[in-house]
Amino acid sequence: MPKTIIVSNRLPTKVLRTPDGLSFQPSEGGLATGLGSIYRQDGNMWVGWPGLFVEDESEEGFVRTQLAEDSMAPVFLTEQEIHDYYEGFSNGTLWPMFHYFAQLPVFDEALWEAYVTVNQKFCQAVLAQAGPEDTIWVHDYQLLLLPQMLRAARPHSTIGFFLHIPFPSYELIRILPWRRELLEGMLGADLIGFHTFGYMRHFLSSVAQLLGLPNQHGRIETPTRSVLVDAFPMGIDYERYAQAAASEAAQAHVQEYRAALKDVRVILSIDRLDYTKGIAQRLRAFALLLQRYPELRGHVSLLMVVVPSRDQVAQYASLKEEIDELVGRINAQYRTISWNPVHYFYRAFPFDELAGLYRLAEVAMVTPMRDGMNLVAKEFVASKADQRGVLILSERAGAARELADALIVNPTDTGQLAEALHEALVMPDEEQEHRMSNMQALVKRYNVFAWSRLFMERLAYAKTQQLNLATA
Numbered sequence: 001m002p003k004t005i006i007v008s009n010r011l012p013t014k015v016l017r018t019p020d021g022l023s024f025q026p027s028e029g030g031l032a033t034g035l036g037s038i039y040r041q042d043g044n045m046w047v048g049w050p051g052l053f054v055e056d057e058s059e060e061g062f063v064r065t066q067l068a069e070d071s072m073a074p075v076f077l078t079e080q081e082i083h084d085y086y087e088g089f090s091n092g093t094l095w096p097m098f099h100y101f102a103q104l105p106v107f108d109e110a111l112w113e114a115y116v117t118v119n120q121k122f123c124q125a126v127l128a129q130a131g132p133e134d135t136i137w138v139h140d141y142q143l144l145l146l147p148q149m150l151r152a153a154r155p156h157s158t159i160g161f162f163l164h165i166p167f168p169s170y171e172l173i174r175i176l177p178w179r180r181e182l183l184e185g186m187l188g189a190d191l192i193g194f195h196t197f198g199y200m201r202h203f204l205s206s207v208a209q210l211l212g213l214p215n216q217h218g219r220i221e222t223p224t225r226s227v228l229v230d231a232f233p234m235g236i237d238y239e240r241y242a243q244a245a246a247s248e249a250a251q252a253h254v255q256e257y258r259a260a261l262k263d264v265r266v267i268l269s270i271d272r273l274d275y276t277k278g279i280a281q282r283l284r285a286f287a288l289l290l291q292r293y294p295e296l297r298g299h300v301s302l303l304m305v306v307v308p309s310r311d312q313v314a315q316y317a318s319l320k321e322e323i324d325e326l327v328g329r330i331n332a333q334y335r336t337i338s339w340n341p342v343h344y345f346y347r348a349f350p351f352d353e354l355a356g357l358y359r360l361a362e363v364a365m366v367t368p369m370r371d372g373m374n375l376v377a378k379e380f381v382a383s384k385a386d387q388r389g390v391l392i393l394s395e396r397a398g399a400a401r402e403l404a405d406a407l408i409v410n411p412t413d414t415g416q417l418a419e420a421l422h423e424a425l426v427m428p429d430e431e432q433e434h435r436m437s438n439m440q441a442l443v444k445r446y447n448v449f450a451w452s453r454l455f456m457e458r459l460a461y462a463k464t465q466q467l468n469l470a471t472a
């Protein structure tokens, strides 16, 4: 039976070297958590990097065997490739550019060459797994060249591509020296998906202006094939989050946190360490809230979880220092013997503890500078069984297109953010319930299963259209 092969830079399981040997743990980030629930169905599999540099062939063999049991096939990267392709071109060039941090990207031919080489490496790994009838679904900005590479090797295969981060304006894309190659790489797919209509529009405009290929209702005719482009806002595994938050384990954690926090109200912030997430701005807004509303001091805390990420990339290391310093300054200024303004954790939380935090918090602050979608916002919504709680959401997160019942803010406007926090803390219960139930209905319905089903159906349709064209 034909299967679907999911391909992404990072596997949903990462392998860590510990003093006791190799340990296998769930990966962080929206892509891995979002797709993690669906790839195990129907004999599907996942090809990607296990997140570590293996030392020898026997270790490589061990990792390969372990992952195969869970339907994963690893692509191993050398230390140099991790440096040049992952930290370099993917996260030092494309990531900042696609998130509108236009001063940060590095333009270095050697990094680009590593990006091409590693995309080829992924291509070989996928070809080793893919039968002619299989569907190949490639994900995200680390693999923009892969669809075209696969197409060259398998002209008739069904290939989908989904971008999990924003696709920026043509004015940014045109700055990249390798802009044509990147767009052509994506066009190897039969269907290209984005989280929002806005990203899709930017992509179509870039393809028209840089490659001279117009589109009709999202269909691009290349000289050899036609490619469909569409928007598919990604969802979460709603029931998994709802059930986890309602579980006894989560309830036990809530009791434990409550006992420690007494009756202090909790504002929650959870992100990977990233300058796109607006973490420092969020801290400044919380400090402003305490300054403007002294009556809240002693009664509200910001519980901030920052999950370590990409710490070998210079900007991430300096952001960590900035956050450490800001937290230190706010706590030093306002704390009392019995109250801590910011509870700051620099680590990942196990799933049931996370569920406990979602359940505990009255307010979630999801205020990125730019974010393709942001699934934390949806996870918070799914966790609120009693429909109490307020989501503060950046207008520059893809999720803001759907979650109109959140308090929508401009994340750079510290004053507005502080006022939104205040509004959330004084919002009447009925209004909270009204907003939350609207958002729950949407997040529940457009869950990750609906998302992948829609994408797959559309991909099958795109393929049929192509076959009809070819035989016409």
Ligand code: G6P
Pocket: 009, 010, 028, 029, 030, 031, 032, 140, 141, 164, 165, 309, 310
């Ligand atoms: C974002 C990206 C993913 C990536 C994740 C974690 O969600 O869209 O492609 O896997 O961040 O980042 P990392 O660099 O640790 O894989």
